[in-house]
Amino acid sequence: MKDQNIQIFLLEDDLSFGAVLKSYLELNDYEVTWVDDGKRAVERFREGSFQLCLLDVMLPNVDGFTVGKEIRQLDKQVPFIFLTAKAMKQDVLKGYEVGADDYVTKPFDTEVLLCKIKAILNRGRATEAPEAEWYDIGNYRFHLQKRSITKGEQEQKLSPKEAELLQLLVEYKNNLLPRETALKKIWGDDGYFTARSMDVYLTKLRKYFAEDPSIEIKNIHSSGFILQVRD
Structure with missing residues (x-):
């Protein structure tokens, strides 16, 4: 079933990989805003309304951790996933300390990433269920x-x-x-x-x-x- 109006903010400087990932997400009915430079990321984030962010860590000019911190200051609730080739423990922990919901190491299976996205979005919906106001x-x-x-x-x-x-x-x-x-x-x-x-x-x-x-x-x-x- 289509996830209507789910807007994903994608920050990825690898033009080939970014194009492929954007197309894959759009084939799965998500709307994607793709930025390839950390320096322009926060400005572009301000212009939209997003339900989830995918942030590459190793970027020119401004790294993904810095972008994540600035996004968290703008929006306390939007979940985000870091995408990175760095698998060092301190880097993973830094990602979580910034406020990430998940940390995915490249190369990764796009189907697994899609499952993680759906799980995070579903958790958000469950949190909003009117169990007690x-x-x-x-x-x-x-x-x-x-x-x-x-x-x-x-x-x-x-x-x-x-x-x-x-x-x-x-x-x-x-x-x-x-x-x-x-x-x-x-x-x-x-x-x-x-x-x-x-x-x-x-x-x-x-x-x-x-x-x-x-x-x-x-x-x-x-x-x-x-x-x-x-x-």
Whole structure:
């Protein structure tokens, strides 16, 4: 079934590969805006409305990590996948720290990439499902559909994965959320890189609630996490 109006932002400097990947995505009913230079990427991103970004890392002028950081400042929610020939652990971890939803090493199977894209987009739709409109967490209110945390007039936008992880923590509030449960439900596996990625997102969530001493996200060694909210 066609994914109507799904706009993908593609940043890839290899003209041959970029053209092939753009055509492949369009054959699968996605609309693609392709940019081949990191220097022009953020400006082009501002001009559109995108549901997902594919960002090559090794680019002339401005690298993909820098572009990803700037995109994340503009849009807290849009998911993105890094595409790179660099498979060093520190590079993979840097990608997740920037806020990526996945990190794909070249060369890769385009069908696998397509499955990853669909999984990320479906997770976003699931997060927006009207299970519960609001969750009260201490002095904060977590709006699931809007992916936001509010406290008075202050609002913090969340990425799709931040919202999914916070929803799980709230569902297990004051009880242990097993690490394996969170990894498999949100990331689909419990490997090393996904575990490190989840730790990055937990650190971000802790910062969002730092002003309320009644809220604590505890790390239970080798077991999982507890969102503790004291009355």
